[in-house]
Amino acid sequence: MDFFTLALPALSDAAGLILQPVVLGYLVMGVVMGLCIGVFPGLGGIAGLSLLLPFMFGMEPVLGLALMIGMVAVVPTSDTFASVLMGIPGSSASQATVLDGFPMAKRGEAARALSAAFASSLFGGLVGATFLTLFILVARPIVLEFRTPELLMITVFGLSMVGILAGRVALKGIAAAGLGMMIGTIGEGDSAGELRMATYDMPYLVDGLKLVIVGLGIFAIPEIVALLRQDRSISDRSPLGGGWAQGVSDWFRNIWLSVRCSIIGVVVGVIPGLGGSVVDWIAYGHSVQTTRDKSKFGSGEIRGVIGPESSNNAKEGGGLVPTLLFGIPGSGSMAIFIGAIALLGSGNIEVGPSMLKNNLDITYAIVWLLALANVVGTLICIAASGGIARLTTIPFALLAPFLFMIISFAAFQSGQDIMDLVALFAIGFLGIMMRRFDWSRPAFLIGFVLSNPAETYANQAVQIAQSRFRKGFEDGIDYIFSPIVIVLIIITVLSVVVGLRQAKTIMAEGAVESGTKRAPMIFLLVVLAYLILAFVNASMIPDYAAADRVFPRFVGGVTILCALILLVQMMLRDETHALFADREASDAKLNAYGLWSTLAWFAALLILTSLLGFILALAIFLFAFIRRRAGKSLGFAAAYTAAGIAFMCGMAALLNRDFPAGLLQSYVDLPWPLT
Numbered sequence: 299m300d301f302f303t304l305a306l307p308a309l310s311d312a313a314g315l316i317l318q319p320v321v322l323g324y325l326v327m328g329v330v331m332g333l334c335i336g337v338f339p340g341l342g343g344i345a346g347l348s349l350l351l352p353f354m355f356g357m358e359p360v361l362g363l364a365l366m367i368g369m370v371a372v373v374p375t376s377d378t379f380a381s382v383l384m385g386i387p388g389s390s391a392s393q394a395t396v397l398d399g400f401p402m403a404k405r406g407e408a409a410r411a412l413s414a415a416f417a418s419s420l421f422g423g424l425v426g427a428t429f430l431t432l433f434i435l436v437a438r439p440i441v442l443e444f445r446t447p448e449l450l451m452i453t454v455f456g457l458s459m460v461g462i463l464a465g466r467v468a469l470k471g472i473a474a475a476g477l478g479m480m481i482g483t484i485g486e487g488d489s490a491g492e493l494r495m496a497t498y499d500m501p502y503l504v505d506g507l508k509l510v511i512v513g514l515g516i517f518a519i520p521e522i523v524a525l526l527r528q529d530r531s532i533s534d535r536s537p538l539g540g541g542w543a544q545g546v547s548d549w550f551r552n553i554w555l556s557v558r559c560s561i562i563g564v565v566v567g568v569i570p571g572l573g574g575s576v577v578d579w580i581a582y583g584h585s586v587q588t589t590r591d592k593s594k595f596g597s598g599e600i601r602g603v604i605g606p607e608s609s610n611n612a613k614e615g616g617g618l619v620p621t622l623l624f625g626i627p628g629s630g631s632m633a634i635f636i637g638a639i640a641l642l643g644s645g646n647i648e649v650g651p652s653m654l655k656n657n658l659d660i661t662y663a664i665v666w667l668l669a670l671a672n673v674v675g676t677l678i679c680i681a682a683s684g685g686i687a688r689l690t691t692i693p694f695a696l697l698a699p700f701l702f703m704i705i706s707f708a709a710f711q712s713g714q715d716i717m718d719l720v721a722l723f724a725i726g727f728l729g730i731m732m733r734r735f736d737w738s739r740p741a742f743l744i745g746f747v748l749s750n751p752a753e754t755y756a757n758q759a760v761q762i763a764q765s766r767f768r769k770g771f772e773d774g775i776d777y778i779f780s781p782i783v784i785v786l787i788i789i790t791v792l793s794v795v796v797g798l799r800q801a802k803t804i805m806a807e808g809a810v811e812s813g814t815k816r817a818p819m820i821f822l823l824v825v826l827a828y829l830i831l832a833f834v835n836a837s838m839i840p841d842y843a844a845a846d847r848v849f850p851r852f853v854g855g856v857t858i859l860c861a862l863i864l865l866v867q868m869m870l871r872d873e874t875h876a877l878f879a880d881r882e883a884s885d886a887k888l889n890a891y892g893l894w895s896t897l898a899w900f901a902a903l904l905i906l907t908s909l910l911g912f913i914l915a916l917a918i919f920l921f922a923f924i925r926r927r928a929g930k931s932l933g934f935a936a937a938y939t940a941a942g943i944a945f946m947c948g949m950a951a952l953l954n955r956d957f958p959a960g961l962l963q964s965y966v967d968l969p970w971p972l973t
Contacts, residue, residue, distance in 0.1 A: 312662035315360050316670070324361045325667060328368020329675045333682070335369065336376025346373060347634040348513035349708050354641040360663060362642045367667040370631055372675030374610045375419040379683075382411050382603075397582070398595065398602030411603050412683060413545025416676050418556050418607040421549070423672030425560035425608075426567070426615020431665050433619055434654070446762060447778055449650070450755035451786040452624045453748055458790050467736075467876055469860045469867075474738045475745035476857025477825060480832050480850060481507060482749025487846025489757050492839045494850055495832050502717040507725070509637040511709050511718060512746055515725025518705055520733040523726075523897065526698045529890035548600045555585060555601060556608040563609030567616025581609035615668060622661055625650035625751060633747040695928040696938075699920055702900060703942055707949065707957075710912070716958045719904050726900075730893070735818050736879035753849040760845075812873055813880025819868050826861040829854055899923060912957035913971050917943055947971050 315321065335346040346369045354362050382399035395415065402411040457475055484495045485506030496503035549556060559581040585605030586595050595602050620626040625648070627633035636649050647657055654661060709722040732739050759778075767774030833854035839847035868877050882889075899919070906915030920942045924935040950957060950971060957971055 311659040312666050315659060315663045316364065316666050321360055321364050322670075324364040325368045325671060326674060326678075328365040329372045329671055329678060331365075332369035332372035332675065333376040333678060336373040336379070346370075347631055347638060348510050348518065349704060351510040351513070351634065351638055351641070351708070354638045357642055359642040359647055359660060362638070363660070363664055364667055366635060366638055367664060368671045368674070370635065371423060371611075371614060371668055371671035372679075373631075374607075374614065375416060375423075375672075375675050375679055378412060378415045378419070378607065382408055382415070395603055395606050398597070398599045401598035402600070402603070405598060407598070409683070410545040410548070411600070413543070413680065414548045414600055415545075415603050415607040416679050417546050417549040418559075418604045419611040420672055420676040421553075421556050422560040422563055422608040422610070422612035423614065423675075424669055425557070426564055426612040426618075427665055427669035427672070428615075429564045429612075430615040430618050430622075430668065431662070434622070434661060434665070445780075446755055446758045447780060448782045448786065449624070450752070450759050451783050451790070452620075452626055453752045453755060455626075455786055455790045457745065457748055457752070467864075469864050470736070470877075471738045471741050473825070473857055473860040473864065474732065474741040476853055476860065477829065478742035478745025478747075479749040479752070479853045480829060480857060481512070482746040483753070483832070483836075483850045483853070487839070487843065488750065488753045488849070489845035490843035492843040492846040494839070494846065495835050502715055502721075507721055507746075508718070509634065509747065511721050512725055513634050513743060514705050514709055515722050516729040516732070516739050516743055518701070519722070519726030519900075520729040520739075522698050522701055522705075523730060523893070524733070524885075525694045527889045527891045527893065527896050528885075529693075529695060545600075549604055552601055552604050555588065556604055558588075559584060559605040559608040560612040563612030564616040567613030568619045581605040611672065618664065618668070622649055622653060622664065623651070627744050627747055633744050636747060693928065696924070696930075699923045700942060702903070703916060703920070703946065706903070706912070706916075707946060707955075710958050714956065716908060716960075719907060719958060723900065723904055727897070730897075731821050734881045735821050736876070736881070749853075756849060757845055811880070811884040812875060812878045813883035815868065815873055815878055817880055817882070818878045819865070822861060822864055822868065826858065826865065829858045829861060833858060899927065907958050907960055909960045910962050911960040911968075911972060913943065913946070914962070915960070916946065 316325075331350075332346060335349075347366060350366060350369065354366075357365075378395060378399070381395040382403050399411045399415065402408065457479075483506075485493070485504055486496075487494060493504065496506075498504065562581050562584060582602060582605055585601045589595070589599070589601055617627075617632050621632040621636060625636060627636055639647055639649055647653065647660060706719055706722065710716075710718045729739060731737075732742065763774055763778055766777045833851060836847045836850035836854060864877070867875075871877055903915055903919040906918055909915070910918075917939055920939040921935050924930050924938045925932065930938070946957075949955075956973065959973060962968075963973060
């Protein structure tokens with residue numbers, strides 16, 4: 299009955315919202331941006347959405363959603379280019395595609411592999427959108443019954459999955475999520491407004507760290523630095539060869555494999571924390587198990603492309619289920635998505651039960667946009683494959699300064715403070731270290747995003763429960779242990795047990811070789827020192843604001859315990875154990891430049907910005923980088939610098955934004971954009 303009274307009108311209203319030229323234009327723009335982001339290995343949807351965050355403030359909700367959904371939906375499709383053409387996963391969701399896609403490209407069948415992947419991705423994306431539509435319809439009455447205890451329990455469930463299923467060493471995943479939550483508590487407390495790890499002498503930290511800065515720092519900067527250190531183009535081959543029609547035919551012949559793997563993608567996507575780092579391997583394993591002749595896998599078997607590509611697009615629809623229904627991000631990109639939705643329009647749209655109750659048309663608009671974005675993205679991928687393939691042959695030394703310029707501008711727009719760039723650099727360095735030592739960055743980001751709602755739900759649940767217990771013991775127990783809460787507790791316990799068994803087979807940051815004991819232990823000790831400092835800081839909050847110290851002390855205590863156990867294990871284990879994963883050991887032959895010399899370029903940009911302002915600093919940085927680091931001529935460096943400055947000024951003028959000012963601007967009155 300609800301289908302006719304609620305769902306059909308909402309679906310009709312949603313179709314009317316998105317079937318407008320301007321909305322479709324924003325969708326195509328998002329798809330194109332997603333294509334460009336997906337080509338660069340490692341950047342993915344998280345970095346792309348982080349770049350969009352500053353521009354979401356006050357944007358018309360449907361336009362902002364079209365832009366974001368267009369980007370999110372197409373990244374799992376476009377990251378196939380890097381996987382097939384260069385043998386490096388475009389993202390964690392395309393690791394398995396490399397095994398058979400790259401061998402096909404090496405024998406001249408890149409077009410066949412890409413077309414089979416695009417057809418599979420399109421089908422998987424449509425399956426995910428269909429599932430999301432049906433699930434919202436069925437689950438809406440149940441979700442509307444969720445109160446504070448239920449929302450708190452679903453948050454705990456999400457965090458437990460993120461922590462346990464984040465990597466080969468389960469404690470690392472839990473510690474990463476806990477570290478993200480502790481950094482998320484920086485600033486004023488949720489209940490009484492007491493400061494935690496902040497001071498009014500440094501006002502910047504009073505409001506905490508911004509999501510855009512954390513997202514860009516944790517994901518985008520480490521990947522840019524890693525590619526820049528290798529000092530090569532993304533790919534060394536652009537010819538795709540023939541076989542476009544054959545690839546589509548291959549998919550059609552294996553359509554039932556695509557159906558099964560799409561369902562796998564949806565199911566895995568629903569579980570918070572699993573997402574792309576797992577789903578492609580599960581789908582790949584299923585492809586191998588259901589094929590009679592297994593000997594071709596790993597050397598160019600088309601089923602090894604169809605299976606993973608069907609699942610990793612379908613997971614986006616599944617990942618939107620916990621995101622839209624409960625406000626629990628199903629993946630790192632969904633964590634950014636939640637933050638972005640809160641910025642749209644007048645800021646009154648909030649994911650979770652309230653969205654299903656008050657904005658059902660917006661909810662279904664997301665579903666329509668997801669389906670459309672998959673169709674548009676696939677068509678553009680096929681049409682633009684030749685050009686995109688040539689784009690991957692550009693030396694990354696020419697792309698890195700442009701990307702870092704955009705990231706710096708986006709980070710500054712979050713708070714309009716020079717400290718935004720300092721925080722970006724600091725979080726970026728943390729992201730580099732987490733990537734190096736195989737600490738789950740998605741777990742960290744989701745912990746950061748869930749920190750505030752988890753504390754809010756916990757405080758509210760305690761306050762309401764106390765008042766209920768004053769009325770009567772049974773009344774309080776009924777409030778805390780509702781049937782939904784009991785079911786969620788059982789599911790959480792079961793998922794943790796299963797997760798602990800499966801954790802050893804899951805790789806948070808891909809395959810990382812073990813190195814020496816020293817570097818991983820030093821990083822762990824630094825993390826432990828911060829956690830202890832944050833715990834002590836929270837313990838010093840006075841009694842009249844006791845509620846503001848409960849959450850950080852609890853999270854900090856659990857995370858410190860995990861870190862101490864890790865430390866003891868490191869002392870007892872030998873250097874071959876996964877505890878000592880160190881990417882520097884496996885990438886030593888690939889890296890042409892050292893970490894510190896690479897970071898020095900970006901540190902110089904930060905220092906120059908504080909002295910001369912962003913535009914003057916950027917001009918010096920771009921010219922010096924292209925001339926010295928990229929080895930180009932004076933004329934090329936000057937033209938590149940001029941184009942970069944013109945692009946930045948155009949963006950700022952279009953969005954009515956300013957640039958960071960430096961010490962120079964406090965003494966000299968300069969015209970825009972040098973102000």
